[in-house]
Amino acid sequence: MSNSSTRILTAQPQDIRQAAALLQAGQLVAFPTETVYGLGADARQGEAVAALYAAKGRPSFNPLIAHVHSIEAAKRHVIWTETANKLAEAFWPGPLTLVLPLRDGHDISHLVTAGLETLGVRIPAHPAARALLSALDGPVAAPSANPSGRISPTTAAHVVAGLDGRIAAIVDDGPCGVGVESTIVGLSGETPILLRPGGLAQEDIEAVLGHPLQMRDASDPLTAPGQLLSHYAPRAKVRLNVTTPDPAELYLGFGTMSCDLNLSDSADLVEAAANLFGHLHQLDAMDKPIAVAPIPEYGLGAAINDRLRRAAAPR
Ligand code: TXA
Ligand code: MG
Numbered sequence: 150m151s152n153s154s155t156r157i158l159t160a161q162p163q164d165i166r167q168a169a170a171l172l173q174a175g176q177l178v179a180f181p182t183e184t185v186y187g188l189g190a191d192a193r194q195g196e197a198v199a200a201l202y203a204a205k206g207r208p209s210f211n212p213l214i215a216h217v218h219s220i221e222a223a224k225r226h227v228i229w230t231e232t233a234n235k236l237a238e239a240f241w242p243g244p245l246t247l248v249l250p251l252r253d254g255h256d257i258s259h260l261v262t263a264g265l266e267t268l269g270v271r272i273p274a275h276p277a278a279r280a281l282l283s284a285l286d287g288p289v290a291a292p293s294a295n296p297s298g299r300i301s302p303t304t305a306a307h308v309v310a311g312l313d314g315r316i317a318a319i320v321d322d323g324p325c326g327v328g329v330e331s332t333i334v335g336l337s338g339e340t341p342i343l344l345r346p347g348g349l350a351q352e353d354i355e356a357v358l359g360h361p362l363q364m365r366d367a368s369d370p371l372t373a374p375g376q377l378l379s380h381y382a383p384r385a386k387v388r389l390n391v392t393t394p395d396p397a398e399l400y401l402g403f404g405t406m407s408c409d410l411n412l413s414d415s416a417d418l419v420e421a422a423a424n425l426f427g428h429l430h431q432l433d434a435m436d437k438p439i440a441v442a443p444i445p446e447y448g449l450g451a452a453i454n455d456r457l458r459r460a461a462a463p464r
Pocket of ligand 1: 182184185186187188211212213214244246248262265267268269273291292293294329330331332333344345
């Protein structure tokens with residue numbers, strides 16, 4: 150059984166403040182949106198986001214949606230466009246996620262975007278979600294609040310069934326109205342592209358755009374979410390499971406050792422996951438081959454190794 154208890158909160162103001170304080174403190178809080186219950190972490194805190202992957206038992210790092218309370222807040226993180234504005238004005242708050250290029254100076258953790266240069270953002274319509282986002286006044290990364298591979302939760306009871314004891318709190322405000330996840334539209338290319346069908350009908354989006362959405366090409370790694378690591382893999386050669394690095398190599402360590410950058414001195418996989426993409430970016434900027442120390446294959450280690458193998462794959 151669980152060794153810690155998950156608090157059930159209401160949508161009353163003092164409970165919402167409590168939930169925001171937990172997020173601020175790096176804890177995980179499930180909350181209702183109009184689509185499904187989301188499992189939230191402060192999107193600026195890499196370790197909180199890593200803990201979120203761990204709680205869900207996600208086998209790999211898929212990019213997450215950042216939830217914000219206003220268009221102004223979204224603009225702090227992404228490069229806003231005319232089309233984004235049109236769709237946001239028409240459908241936000243609501244079950245629509247827009248994928249846009251990250252902007253300089255954003256403070257979103259690399260783990261939220263899984264190292265991509267784009268970010269999915271949305272303003273959820275549920276009053277409890279909006280109250281929570283306003284109380285935190287920061288971006289909340291939230292996948293559906295279910296263990297990986299299980300069905301998305303549309304009630305707090307579903308969340309309890311899957312995640313009790315693994316997260317700090319659940320804001321319970323009844324069943325979700327929409328019940329399927331948001332529709333995701335990619336706006337970082339030349340034409341808007343439907344990345345995932347969802348709670349907002351494609352036809353409604355096309356009516357506002359005045360033209361059809363492009364369909365996602367499953368074979369194109371640029372549009373297939375979750376498959377994108379080769380896209381941001383380091384330019385340099387990457388070797389894995391290295392215990393004795395070459396003098397010419399930069400050494401990415403794990404655990405107590407001497408190295409150029411350490412994923413976690415204390416061999417903590419949650420900390421390592423939080424550091425993974427940022428450290429790879431830093432080493433890549435130094436333009437030398439990279440050797441990576443062995444990472445254990447349990448817990449978040451499986452996802453870390455999955456990503457590292459993709460980074461090391463021949464290109
Ligand atoms: O309705 C929803 O969208 C719910 C609620 C909680 O907001 N959230 C949700 O999150 O469904 P999740 O993590 O289960 O699904 C997010 C999807 C994934 O398929 C992911 O690959 C895609 O969004 N995604 C996120 N950021 C992306 C990006 N930068 N580029 C392409 N796809 C992205
Ligand atoms: Mg999901």
